[in-house]
Amino acid sequence: MSNPIERLGRVLGYRFADESLAELALTHRSCGARNNERLEFLGDSILNFVIADALFSKFPEAAEGQLSRLRARLVKGVTLAELAREMDLSEFLRLGAGELKSGGFNRKSILADAFEAIIGAIYLDAGMEPCRERILAWYQPRLDDLTLDDTRKDPKTRLQEYLQSRRAELPKYHLIKVEGEAHAQQFYIDCEVALLTTPSSGSGKSRRLAEQNAAAAALLALGVEA
CATH class of the missing domain: 3.30.160.20 (Double Stranded RNA Binding Domain)
Structure with missing residues (x-):
């Protein structure tokens, strides 16, 4: 059987030089003090910046409020969980016994957090540009489908x-x-x-x-x- 981190790399389109970063990104807090929460914090900030930059370039005439609503749509937890499912991240998650029993592999918040942690891990592993490239590749279909009509209020x-x-x-x-x-x-x-x-x-x-x-x-x- 192949190394799980190697399989993850094929899913992500990115090979980690430091596999321990990938392992940490997939480790939920239910496993103990060494978990992905700090990487999640980092990944959240990077994701918001990269998506904001992409939207700023895609819609040069858009107002600040329109850009903010589009970004919120792309970085909300539901969207992150969808992306994580598309990558089958649940297959690689490391969860404590309690989360395993309660179906944590399918929990949207856990999947979304792991997705952000993976972004943070790639940034620490390779820097900003490879991280940006992966985010834009994962988001490309969603970015392509966006129009300013999507900025209407809920x-x-x-x-x-x-x-x-x-x-x-x-x-x-x-x-x-x-x-x-x-x-x-x-x-x-x-x-x-x-x-x-x-x-x-x-x-x-x-x-x-x-x-x-x-x-x-x-x-x-x-x-x-x-």
Whole structure:
């Protein structure tokens, strides 16, 4: 069987000179004091800079707020977890017994943290330019798909601003039910809006996402583009 770090290198498109950095980047705090939290801190800062720089170049006419919203979309935990899954990082994670039993390999926060830690490890291993090159390679399909249309505010914000502009009562969100196991839950939300006779509903894999979808449904019911 091949060395796991060598297999990781093929997945990442990067071969570590110091394999201990890669091992540390994959070690969750549940394993003990020697873990990936410091590398995660470093990787988070590098990622934010590289993505900000890429967006600054891609959209020369974009305002600061538009760039900030695009960056937030690309560096949020959900996106990082998606990238980690695309790389099968869960296969390489080092977790303590408790996290192993609770399905930590699939936990979004753990995957996102490991992704950032890998960035920090590459930076320490080879410097900024190889690190930048890898980040841009991993993100290229997402960067290519971005347009300034993606900078619109989220549905909850737009719904709130719409109601405020009409001096209407703010929306109320009610959790209706939660289905599924802890690692694969589905949340169901009703959004009560004073200008509508019936609540609007939404569902999602998190309460936040379900609320956003319920707000989007309310905007449609109000005749506002969601």
